Amino acid sequence: MRRLALTGSWPNMLSEIRNKRRGSVATHGIRAGAKNLQTDRLWMFETMLRSRELENRIKTIYFEGKTPVFNMAKGPIPGEMHLSGGQEPCAVGVCAHLRPSDFVTSTHRPHHVALAKGVDMQAMTAEIFGKATGLSNGLGGHMHLFDAAVNFSCSGIVGEGIAPAVGAAIAAQIQGRDDVAVTFMGEGATNQGVFHESLNLAALWKAPVLFVIEDNAYGISVAKAESTAVASNVVRAAAYAMPGVFVPDNDPDLIYAAAGEAVARARAGGGPTLIEIETHRLEGHFVGDTVEYRPLVERERMKDIDPIMLFRERLLKEGADAAELDRLATAAAAEADAAVAFARESKFPDLKEMYTHVFG
Amino acid sequence: MSSVESSVEVPAGAAERKRRLTISRALNEALHLEMAADPSVVVLGEDLAKIGGVWGTTQGLLAAFGGKRVRDTPISEAAFIGAAVGMAAMGLRPVVELMFVDFFGVCMNSIYNLAAKQRFFSGGQVKCPMVLMMSVGGGYSDAGQHSQCLYATFGHLPGMRVVMPSNASDAKGMLISAIRDDNPTIFMFHKAIHGVGWLGTLPASIVNVAEGSYTVPLDKASIAREGTDLTIVGLGVTVHHAVAAATVLQKEGVSAEVIDLRSIAPLDRETVCRSVAKTGRLLAVDDDYLSYGVSGEVIATAVTDPRVKLKATPVRISYPDVPVPFSSVLEQAILPNNEKVLAAARKIIAESSGG
Numbered sequence: 001m002r003r004l005a006l007t008g009s010w011p012n013m014l015s016e017i018r019n020k021r022r023g024s025v026a027t028h029g030i031r032a033g034a035k036n037l038q039t040d041r042l043w044m045f046e047t048m049l050r051s052r053e054l055e056n057r058i059k060t061i062y063f064e065g066k067t068p069v070f071n072m073a074k075g076p077i078p079g080e081m082h083l084s085g086g087q088e089p090c091a092v093g094v095c096a097h098l099r100p101s102d103f104v105t106s107t108h109r110p111h112h113v114a115l116a117k118g119v120d121m122q123a124m125t126a127e128i129f130g131k132a133t134g135l136s137n138g139l140g141g142h143m144h145l146f147d148a149a150v151n152f153s154c155s156g157i158v159g160e161g162i163a164p165a166v167g168a169a170i171a172a173q174i175q176g177r178d179d180v181a182v183t184f185m186g187e188g189a190t191n192q193g194v195f196h197e198s199l200n201l202a203a204l205w206k207a208p209v210l211f212v213i214e215d216n217a218y219g220i221s222v223a224k225a226e227s228t229a230v231a232s233n234v235v236r237a238a239a240y241a242m243p244g245v246f247v248p249d250n251d252p253d254l255i256y257a258a259a260g261e262a263v264a265r266a267r268a269g270g271g272p273t274l275i276e277i278e279t280h281r282l283e284g285h286f287v288g289d290t291v292e293y294r295p296l297v298e299r300e301r302m303k304d305i306d307p308i309m310l311f312r313e314r315l316l317k318e319g320a321d322a323a324e325l326d327r328l329a330t331a332a333a334a335e336a337d338a339a340v341a342f343a344r345e346s347k348f349p350d351l352k353e354m355y356t357h358v359f360g
Numbered sequence: 361m362s363s364v365e366s367s368v369e370v371p372a373g374a375a376e377r378k379r380r381l382t383i384s385r386a387l388n389e390a391l392h393l394e395m396a397a398d399p400s401v402v403v404l405g406e407d408l409a410k411i412g413g414v415w416g417t418t419q420g421l422l423a424a425f426g427g428k429r430v431r432d433t434p435i436s437e438a439a440f441i442g443a444a445v446g447m448a449a450m451g452l453r454p455v456v457e458l459m460f461v462d463f464f465g466v467c468m469n470s471i472y473n474l475a476a477k478q479r480f481f482s483g484g485q486v487k488c489p490m491v492l493m494m495s496v497g498g499g500y501s502d503a504g505q506h507s508q509c510l511y512a513t514f515g516h517l518p519g520m521r522v523v524m525p526s527n528a529s530d531a532k533g534m535l536i537s538a539i540r541d542d543n544p545t546i547f548m549f550h551k552a553i554h555g556v557g558w559l560g561t562l563p564a565s566i567v568n569v570a571e572g573s574y575t576v577p578l579d580k581a582s583i584a585r586e587g588t589d590l591t592i593v594g595l596g597v598t599v600h601h602a603v604a605a606a607t608v609l610q611k612e613g614v615s616a617e618v619i620d621l622r623s624i625a626p627l628d629r630e631t632v633c634r635s636v637a638k639t640g641r642l643l644a645v646d647d648d649y650l651s652y653g654v655s656g657e658v659i660a661t662a663v664t665d666p667r668v669k670l671k672a673t674p675v676r677i678s679y680p681d682v683p684v685p686f687s688s689v690l691e692q693a694i695l696p697n698n699e700k701v702l703a704a705a706r707k708i709i710a711e712s713s714g715g
Binding site: 103105134135136137139140144146147148151153155157160162163164165166167168169170171172173174175181193194197198200201204205353356357358359360 | 402429433434438441443445446447449450451452469470477482485486521542626
């Protein structure tokens with residue numbers, strides 16, 4: 001069994017990674033010779049902001065037409081809406097290492113990963129509004145975002161993206177490409193059978209794939225401790241003879257480091273890696289969720305652990321130019337405004353659209 | 361099983377060469393040809409590589425094309441069928457086998473929510489050119505988890521082709537078409553006509569098969585036998601029951617037309633309606649559970665077509681709504697067969713003759 005420098009028994013690994021975090025950023029375990037580390041960090045900051053700015057607007061618009069009586073069918077954004085606020089570090093820390101030809105699947109909570117993978121914000125927003133200019137002409141919606149140009153897709157079924165990622169990784173292997181596949185999933189997906197089947201298959205065939213668990217501690221309302229027999233899912237990697245890395249504290253730099261190592265190993269033929277990220281869901285499961293199942297103390301803590309705020313503070317502390325960070329923030333807000341305006345102004349699809357893509 | 365051999369159309373020129381193959385051999389030949397022609401075709405499933413498949417469909421592929429493209433998988437249908445979707449999205453043409461249709465319960469999400477919806481969800485950006493082969497059908501006392509047909513279960517769901525050949529010549533051409541098609545295709549083959557050594561096979565399914573590559577359309581029914589008085593619609597093994605009955609009816613002065621659906625989804629409604637518009641009488645036969653089934657859909661299709669003026673009440677023969685029993689006496693009693701089809705046909709004719 002291959003092991004990462006950071007692995008061992010997972011409690012040891014945890015303390016090791018926590019120790020690293022106490023040091024300066026330069027000692028976070030980031031690969032020597034990492035490509036443009038500071039540029040990547042700014043990109044991570046910017047991309048997290050782009051996602052947050054867009055989602056903040058979606059959250060507001062979502063309630064249009066849904067007051068005073070909440071009706072999910074009403075308003076410019078009907079249907080369920082799962083926001084990723086708080087989980088942005090998972091997306092950017094991993095996708096910083098990817099290129100368009102790499103394959104990514106995400107979940108019912110996909111916006112942060114989609115934008116980090118390079119999905120076009122305007123087309124994505126139009127899709128969320130169900131418009132003809134959307135990624136899929138309004139056929140998919142917020143839980144089914146597909147962008148073939150950057151090999152991104154997501155799914156509304158828990159665990160559904162795991163096996164296709166293994167397949168895409170095997171395809172790269174068969175075709176002689178050094179592309180990788182990454183599948184993002186919530187911690188709830190690790191109790192699905194297909195998670196275990198897919199890890200076994202990936203390890204068996206040395207598939208260049210990363211299994212990234214965004215552990216936000218809750219599957220809708222059920223806490224991980226009440227659904228999962230192991231305290232940390234990273235131990236499950238050992239059952240399939242693959243390296244497992246636990247990343248604490250929703251830390252973009254640590255995620256970046258762990259993913260960098262795993263992606264490099266996968267590209268070099270070293271097979272799959274499981275990465276478990278301790279992340280935070282700042283919002284409810286869906287917009288409108290009153291989150292009463294979470295202890296008040298947890299809910300109140302959320303405002304203090306916003307990862308974008310924390311990352312900004314870290315960058316500033318390390319000498320980043322505040323004006324530059326502000327400029328990125330302003331640009332992200334402007335881009336989100338433009339995307340929403342584009343979506344609002346776009347036409348709805350023709351009825352015939354739904355019959356043209358069943359068979360090809 | 362059948363006492364009467366059917367005549368099934370084969371491609372022109374094939375008959376002289378007398379290359380009579382089983383469906384199993386024909387499917388195997390199709391796979392060899394397509395793997396040789398297209399390096400993006402890969403094969404994966406349980407027991408497919410080393411032993412060539414329990415249905416014999418993948419014999420010799422491992423030796424010919426190597427372990428990269430021909431893989432035995434763990435017993436993990438949800439994972440390897442789901443993986444095939446990812447492979448298909450990235451430019452491969454995976455051919456995957458679900459050993460028995462009955463096993464769909466452990467992997468249906470990968471089939472109908474994942475494979476079948478890639479194209480739709482992506483607005484046509486992402487294709488899913490994969491073939492999922494699976495055996496169907498009973499009649500050999502394999503009991504209730506290895507004998508079902510479940511045509512309607514798959515045919516009901518949009519986004520995937522569902523096809524089944526009734527003879528070896530169609531089998532080869534249809535599988536080649538399915539591999540080249542950009543849509544996910546559920547390719548069923550019926551155990552009563554498949555032709556592996558350990559199962560009896562209806563001789564009528566073993567027909568002349570042309571050498572080399574050829575295609576048979578995936579969405580067109582065929583007229584297995586022309587007639588003017590009665591339309592009998594079947595698929596897979598029931599086509600042979602229908603042809604056998606039609607041969608007897610001919611001697612009684614009744615001209616029965618037999619339609620081989622070949623495709624369950626999409627259903628070739630036009631061929632069915634055109635025939636029933638001509639004959640005015642309809643008998644639909646399948647061996648899936650009766651309710652919400654293929655035969656019901658065929659009858660609904662015909663009777664709602666304004667061109668169709670019925671001369672007699674349409675009849676359907678299907679498997680009753682009970683799980684498949686093990687005991688041979690029980691199972692054989694409820695399967696469709698030549699005699700049941702013949703009796704139903706005579707009843708339809710009698711009704712419209714005032715008898």
